[in-house]
Amino acid sequence: MSESCDTVTSPQLKRKLTRSCLSTTLLVIAFPVALTAVFYQLEPFKPAHFPARELPRTASAPTVIPRMLVGSEVVVEGKVKGPEDLAYDKRNRLIYTGCEDGWIKRITVNKSVADSVVKNWVNTGGRPLGLALEKTGELIVADADLGLLRVRVKGNKSNVEVLANEYNGLKFNLTDGVDVGEDGTIYFTDATYKYNLKDFYFDFAERKPHGRFMSYNPATKKVALLARNLYFANGVAVAPDQKFVVYCETIL
Structure with missing residues (x-):
């Protein structure tokens, strides 16, 4: 029992x-x-409703634009991983580009493009996206992970300086595009303050404006907010005549 x-x-x-x-x-x-x-x-994931009146229209574009390739040559192939942007030093015939492994590659362009030399120049420790050269020849980097950077190299020593990584207590989460005006002002974007580079697709899916367009004054070392509530603020370009600055939103 x-x-x-x-x-x-x-x-x-x-x-x-x-x-x-x-x-x-x-x-x-x-x-x-x-x-x-x-x-x-x-913050929870709260996607916005897509307005019916703004449904995208059917659009088409040519796969290849022949005039864009006139006079073009392949400078480097297979030696840079995920190049995002580039900055060109005309005086020294140097190309800088940021790669997905954190390296900024420096490419020396020789008379024969086939003889161009690729060098691991500086590793930021993050993900360098936008690049722009200052008048001094120093490189300004919009690093998705670290913020707005200035890279200095003297001899074999490199120095990566963080110029800014937040505005009014709200950190940059995906520093993206950058350009430098003739007066030294640095213009840049924070694509989204809510999501980082690994999760940026959530920003697309959520369809809400988390982006900012800002400037940095090297003299005062202060950041100014120029525009906010942007939909994935991306590239930046200062006009040749310095009269205006263009920035783009990726998912409008």
């Missing part, structure tokens, strides 16, 4: 213990997550 009772109750006891362990495990996982959400006020 006793043996029969043990045979019946043992599996029940095991199931109870299993449920108890599972509940404890879930509690251990859920509690820190809930606590983090309370203290850090994590």
Whole structure:
């Protein structure tokens, strides 16, 4: 009789213990997550409704624009990984481009393009996107992970200086495009303050304006907000006559 009772109750006891362990495990996982959400006020994913009146129209464009390739030559192939932007030093015939492994590559353009030399110049430790040269020849970098940078190289020593990584307490989360005016003012974008580069597609899906367009004054070392509530603010270009600055929004 006793043996029969043990045979019946043992599996029940095991199931109870299993449920108890599972509940404890879930509690251990859920509690820190809930606590983090309370203290850090994590923003939920809340996609905006797409207005019916703004549904995209059918558009077409030629796959190849022949005039764009007139006089073009391939400078480097297979030696740079995920090049995003470039800056060209006309005086020294040098091309700088930022790659997805964190390296800024310096390419020396020789008389024969085939003889161009690619060098690992500086690794920012982040993801360099936009590049622009100052009058001094120093390179300004919009680094998606680190913010607005200035890169100096003397001999074999390099220095990566963080010029700015936040505005009014709100950090840059995806510093993207950059250009420099003749007066030294640096114009740049923070594509989205909510999502980083790894999660940027959520910004597209959410369809809300988290981007900012800003400037940095090297003399005062201050950031100024020029435009906000932008839809994934991306590239920046100062007009040749210095009368205006163009920036683009990726998902309008």
